[in-house]
Amino acid sequence: MAITLKINGNTKTVTAPEGTPLLWVLRDHLGMTGTKFGCGVAQCGACTVHVDGTPIRSCITAHEDVEDTEIVTIEGANGKVTEAIRSAWEELAVPQCGYCQAGQIMSATALLETNKNPTDEDIDAAMTGNICRCATYVRIRKAIKEAAKTV
Amino acid sequence: MFMHLAKPLAPQPNLKTLQISNLSRRGFIRGTTGFTLGLSLVACTQNKPETLAQDASPIPDNSNVDVGPLVLISIAADGRTQITNPRSEMGQQVITTVAQMIADELDVPWDDLVIKQAVGDKKYGDQNTDGSTSVRNHFTRFRMAGASMRQMLTQAAANQWDVDISECSSELGVITHSSGKTLTYGDVAEAAGKLDVPAEDDVTLKPRSEWRYIGKDKPSYTISDVIRGKGTFGIDVKVPDMLYAVIAHPPTLFGKVKSLDDTAALAVPGVTQVIKMKEPEGEAPSFQQLGGVAVIGTDTWAAIQGREALEIDWDAGPNASYNSKAYAKELAATARKTGENKLKRGDVAAALKSSAKTISADYYAAHLSQSPMEPPAATARWDGDTVECWACTQNPQAARSTVAQICGVPEENVTVHVTLLGGGFGRKSKPDYVVEAALIAREVGKPVKVTWTREDDVQHGYFHAVSAQHMQGGLDAYGNVTAVLHRTVFPSINSTFGPAVQGSDFELSLGATDNPWDVPNMAVEVGKAKSHIRIGWLRSVANVYHVFANQSFAAELAHAAEIDQKDFLIDLIGPDRQIDFSKDGVTYPNYGASIEEHPVDTKRLKAVLNKAAAMAKWGRDVPKGHGLGIAVHRSFLSYVATAIEVAVDSDGNITFPGIWCAVDAGTVVSPDNTKSQMEGGTLFGISNALYGEITATNGVVDQVNFPDWRVMRMAESPHVFETHIMESDAPPGGVGEPGTPPAAPALANAIFAATGQRLRSMPLLGQNDRLDMSKVGEG
Numbered sequence: 067m068a069i070t071l072k073i074n075g076n077t078k079t080v081t082a083p084e085g086t087p088l089l090w091v092l093r094d095h096l097g098m099t100g101t102k103f104g105c106g107v108a109q110c111g112a113c114t115v116h117v118d119g120t121p122i123r124s125c126i127t128a129h130e131d132v133e134d135t136e137i138v139t140i141e142g143a144n145g146k147v148t149e150a151i152r153s154a155w156e157e158l159a160v161p162q163c164g165y166c167q168a169g170q171i172m173s174a175t176a177l178l179e180t181n182k183n184p185t186d187e188d189i190d191a192a193m194t195g196n197i198c199r200c201a202t203y204v205r206i207r208k209a210i211k212e213a214a215k216t217v
Numbered sequence: 218m219f220m221h222l223a224k225p226l227a228p229q230p231n232l233k234t235l236q237i238s239n240l241s242r243r244g245f246i247r248g249t250t251g252f253t254l255g256l257s258l259v260a261c262t263q264n265k266p267e268t269l270a271q272d273a274s275p276i277p278d279n280s281n282v283d284v285g286p287l288v289l290i291s292i293a294a295d296g297r298t299q300i301t302n303p304r305s306e307m308g309q310q311v312i313t314t315v316a317q318m319i320a321d322e323l324d325v326p327w328d329d330l331v332i333k334q335a336v337g338d339k340k341y342g343d344q345n346t347d348g349s350t351s352v353r354n355h356f357t358r359f360r361m362a363g364a365s366m367r368q369m370l371t372q373a374a375a376n377q378w379d380v381d382i383s384e385c386s387s388e389l390g391v392i393t394h395s396s397g398k399t400l401t402y403g404d405v406a407e408a409a410g411k412l413d414v415p416a417e418d419d420v421t422l423k424p425r426s427e428w429r430y431i432g433k434d435k436p437s438y439t440i441s442d443v444i445r446g447k448g449t450f451g452i453d454v455k456v457p458d459m460l461y462a463v464i465a466h467p468p469t470l471f472g473k474v475k476s477l478d479d480t481a482a483l484a485v486p487g488v489t490q491v492i493k494m495k496e497p498e499g500e501a502p503s504f505q506q507l508g509g510v511a512v513i514g515t516d517t518w519a520a521i522q523g524r525e526a527l528e529i530d531w532d533a534g535p536n537a538s539y540n541s542k543a544y545a546k547e548l549a550a551t552a553r554k555t556g557e558n559k560l561k562r563g564d565v566a567a568a569l570k571s572s573a574k575t576i577s578a579d580y581y582a583a584h585l586s587q588s589p590m591e592p593p594a595a596t597a598r599w600d601g602d603t604v605e606c607w608a609c610t611q612n613p614q615a616a617r618s619t620v621a622q623i624c625g626v627p628e629e630n631v632t633v634h635v636t637l638l639g640g641g642f643g644r645k646s647k648p649d650y651v652v653e654a655a656l657i658a659r660e661v662g663k664p665v666k667v668t669w670t671r672e673d674d675v676q677h678g679y680f681h682a683v684s685a686q687h688m689q690g691g692l693d694a695y696g697n698v699t700a701v702l703h704r705t706v707f708p709s710i711n712s713t714f715g716p717a718v719q720g721s722d723f724e725l726s727l728g729a730t731d732n733p734w735d736v737p738n739m740a741v742e743v744g745k746a747k748s749h750i751r752i753g754w755l756r757s758v759a760n761v762y763h764v765f766a767n768q769s770f771a772a773e774l775a776h777a778a779e780i781d782q783k784d785f786l787i788d789l790i791g792p793d794r795q796i797d798f799s800k801d802g803v804t805y806p807n808y809g810a811s812i813e814e815h816p817v818d819t820k821r822l823k824a825v826l827n828k829a830a831a832m833a834k835w836g837r838d839v840p841k842g843h844g845l846g847i848a849v850h851r852s853f854l855s856y857v858a859t860a861i862e863v864a865v866d867s868d869g870n871i872t873f874p875g876i877w878c879a880v881d882a883g884t885v886v887s888p889d890n891t892k893s894q895m896e897g898g899t900l901f902g903i904s905n906a907l908y909g910e911i912t913a914t915n916g917v918v919d920q921v922n923f924p925d926w927r928v929m930r931m932a933e934s935p936h937v938f939e940t941h942i943m944e945s946d947a948p949p950g951g952v953g954e955p956g957t958p959p960a961a962p963a964l965a966n967a968i969f970a971a972t973g974q975r976l977r978s979m980p981l982l983g984q985n986d987r988l989d990m991s992k993v994g995e996g
Contacts, residue, residue, distance in 0.1 A: 083486040086518045094461060094516035099453035100446020102639070104590050105671040106521070109923035112590060140446030152444045156436070159889055162897055163308030164443030165450060165590040165639025190932035197923065199590045199640050200308045201900030203934035205893070 074142025111196030140168035162200035296403035303341035307638035322363030337613025337633035349951020373409035451609025452594035469916035478528035487519025539749035548685035556742035563738030568700035572691025582762035584911035585681035591639020598664035616648035643754035679753025684762035696778030700738035708748030728763025735791020768962030828879035833860035844971025848959035853951030869987035873935035883947035898956025904929035906961035
C-alpha cells in the first residue's frame with residue numbers, strides 16, 4: 067500500500083509491505099542511509115530520527131504509523147540546536163568511526179531542544195539509549211555542554 | 218584448504234624493502250584535467266597495471282603507461298594533490314593520519330589535498346589494518362613517498378630552469394629558485410613524471426623541527442560527512458538493480474542444513490529467492506563462509522522477515538558438545554597443571570618452597586564479541602567471471618584473495634572497494650561476509666548486499682578467546698618477589714586456520730612471556746585447549762586476559778607484602794634496562810618490529826606508571842566507597858599506564874569519578890587522536906571487564922543482541938578522563954590497542970581498594986550489573 071511520508075519537509079510516497087520499519091524505508095527504499103542500523107530491537111539508538119520533534123527508534127517503528135507526522139533525519143536536521151551540536155562535535159573531535167553519531171546527534175538535539183542547560187544526569191538519561199562502541203561518551207557529554215552554551 | 222595469517226601480527230615486510238627501489242620506471246598518467254604523476258614505490262612486474270582510473274577517480278586508465286604497482290600520490294596540473302590511502306578507516310582517523318605523513322614530506326597545502334581510498338591490491342603493500350600498525354609500520358614508508366615526490370618535482374623545476382637542484386627550494390606546493398622565480402608543483406608535474414624515482418639513499422627526510430603536519434592536530438577528513446549522515450559505510454552501499462540478503466547461519470560451527478522448507482519464507486512479501494549457501498570446507502573455518510541458508514529480497518526487512526519464516530532442520534555437527542560453563546572448568550583445571558614451558562628463569566619451584574610467603578590466584582576471562590556498531594556487510598556485483606565487491610573490511614587483500622579462492626576465479630578478477638568501517642575491533646579483519654556476498658550475487662545473477670543483523674554478529678562472530686590463568690608468587694621477608702609462575706590456557710586464534718590446540722608463541726608474547734618483572738625465578742607455561750567456535754582477534758588480543766591476570770596479581774602480591782601497589786609495581790619492574798626475553802628461552806616477536814629499533818625499555822614503562830599515578834594524585838585520601846587502582850603494560854610497542862578511581866555504592870553500583878592515562882607511543886603523528894584512542898581503548902577494556910561475556914550451550918551462543926550482550930553506555934562512562942602523551946623522539950608505537958590491556962586490571966585493583974573484594978573472573982559484575990556486596994571485605 068502506498069504511504070505518504072513527510073521527511074525533512076519533503077513528501078515521499080513509499081510502497082512497502084505493512085509493518086516495514088521506517089528505518090528500512092529510509093535506507094533501502096529512499097536511499098537515505100544516514101540513519102543507521104545497529105540492533106533492530108531499539109537497544110542501540112543508531113537509528114534515531116525525530117517524529118514531530120520526539121526522538122524515536124526507527125528500527126521498531128512501522129512506517130505506516132508515522133504517516134501524517136513530520137519526520138526529521140540526520141540528513142535534514144539543520145536547526146540552530148543541531149548546528150550548535152555539530153560545531154561542538156567538530157570542535158571536540160567527538161566521532162571516531164562515526165557510525166553511531168547520527169543517532170547520537172539526533173538524541174542530543176532532542177535533549178537540547180527541551181532542556182537548554184542539561185546536567186550530567188539529564189545527559190545520561192537522554193543519551194544512554196545510544197551505544198557508541200568506540201566509547202566516545204566522555205567527549206559527547208562535554209560537547210553537549212559546549213553546544214548548550216551557544217544555543 | 219587455504220591458510221591465512223596463522224600469525225596475524227607476524228613480522229611485517231621490512232620497511233626498507235618497501236621503499237623506493239624503482240629507478241627506471243616512470244609514473245605518468247595522462248588525465249582529463251591535466252597531467253598527473255604517479256610514484257612507484259616497489260619494482261614493477263605488471264605489464265598492465267591498474268591506474269588511478271580503476272578506483273573512484275575520474276582519471277582514465279592509460280594502459281600503455283607503466284605507473285608501477287604502488288601508487289600513493291598524484292598531482293594534477295592545477296596543483297590538486299591526490300593521496301591514495303591504502304589503510305582502512307574504522308575510527309582511528311587513519312585517512313587523516315596517512316595524509317599527515319605523506320603531505321608533510323611532500324610539503325603541500327593541507328586544504329589542497331584530495332584523499333581517495335585504495336582498493337585491495339598488493340601493489341599498495343600491507344593493507345591489513347590490524348595490530349595498530351598504520352603508523353608504526355609505515356611511518357618511514359609514507360614519508361619517503363612524499364619526500365621522493367617532492368624531490369622529483371624540485372628536480373623537474375631545476376631542469377626547466379637549467380640550474381642545479383641545490384639552488385632550488387620547495388614549500389607548500391611552490392618551488393623557488395635562488396633568483397626568486399617560482400613554479401608550482403602542478404606546473405612541473407608532467408616533467409617530473411618523466412624522471413627516475415630517486416634512490417632511497419638520495420632522499421632526505423625532513424628533520425623533526427621542520428614537521429608541518431606530523432605531531433599537529435589536523436581536523437578529521439571524515440568528520441564533516443559523518444555528522445551529516447553522509448559518509449558511506451559498508452552497510453550503506455547501493456548499486457543499481459541490487460537485491461538484499463540476510464543469512465540463516467548454522468547455529469553451531471560447521472553445522473549443516475539437514476532439511477529446509479522455504480515455502481513460508483518465499484511467501485513473505487518482497488522475498489525473491491532462498492538459496493542454500495555453499496558449505497565451508499575442511500576442518501578449519503578460516504575466512505570461509507559459514508554455510509546456512511540465504512534469503513534474498515527487495516529490501517533488508519523483507520529478507521529478515523523471510524529468514525524468520527524459514528523452517529530449517531540443522532545437523533548440529535562436530536561442535537554441538539560445546540558448553541562454555543563446563544569448558545571454563547576444564548580450562549581452570551588445565552591451568553592448575555604443569556603446561557609447556559615458554560619462559561624459564563631460575564628455579565621457580567625451589568624458590569616458592571623457600572619463600573617467606575606464597576600466594577596463588579586463579580583468573581578467568583570470558584569469550585567476548587567485538588560487536589562494532591556497524592555489523593559486517595558487503596555488496597558484490599558480477600560481470601561474467603569478474604566480481605566487484607564493496608565492504609567495510611580491515612583487510613581488503615585477504616577479502617580479495619579469499620573471494621577469488623572460494624569462487625574459483627583469478628585474483629585479478631576480484632576488486633574489493635573499501636568503504637568506511639563503522640568500527641572494526643578485529644572483527645572486520647576476517648572477510649567471511651565478503652565471500653558470502655560474492656557467492657550469493659553469483660547465484661542470484663544480480664548485485665546483492667549481505668547484511669549481518671546484530672544477532673548474526675553476536676552469535677556467529679570470531680570470538681575473543683576465553684581464558685583461565687593460574688598464578689603463583691613468592692615473597693621474602695622484606696616483601697621482595699622471589700618467584701612468579703604464570704600458567705595460561707586459552708583456545709588459540711590459530712585454531713581458526715588449522716588444527717592448533719595450544720596458544721601460539723605470538724599470543725603468549727601478548728602479556729605473558731613479555732613479562733617485564735625483575736624477579737629472579739620466573740616461569741610461563743601454556744596448556745592445551747581445543748576450540749569449538751571461531752576464535753579471532755579483538756582489540757589488543759591476548760593482552761586482554763594475560764594483563765588482567767598478571768597486573769591483578771602484582772596488586773595481590775603488593776597487598777600480601779603490605780606495600781603500596783604503585784610503589785610495589787615500580788620495584789617489581791626493577792632497574793632501568795632493555796629486556797632480552799630470549800635469555801629466558803622466549804620466542805618474542807615484538808609485534809613484528811625489530812627489537813633494536815623498539816627495545817622493551819623498563820625506564821619508559823616506569824615513567825608512564827609514575828605519570829598516571831601523579832595524574833590521579835595517587836596516595837590521596839578518597840571518600841568512603843571509592844578506591845584507586847593502577848596497571849601498566851607495553852603493547853604494540855607503546856607503553857600505557859592507567860589509573861582508575863571507582864565509587865561503589867551500598868547496592869554495588871559502580872561509577873567512575875576519574876580515569877587517568879599516560880601513554881608513551883614514541884613519536885606521535887596525531888596527538889588529539891591518540892588521546893581519543895586512549896579514551897576509546899580504555900573504555901572498551903572496561904566495558905568488556907564489567908559486562909563482557911559470550912557463553913555457549915550445546916555449541917550455540919546464548920547471547921542474542923545488545924540486551925544480553927552488554928556493552929558500556931553513556932550513564933556508565935567516566936566523568937573525568939585525562940590522557941597525557943609522553944614527549945618522545947622514539948620511533949612510533951601503536952595507539953589503537955595499547956589503551957585496552959591495563960584497563961581491566963586497573964579496574965579490578967580499584968574495586969579491591971574500594972571494597973576489599975578481589976575479583977578474578979571477568980565479567981566482574983554479577984546480577985543486575987552490580988557487585989555482589991555480600992562478599993565485600995573478602996580478599
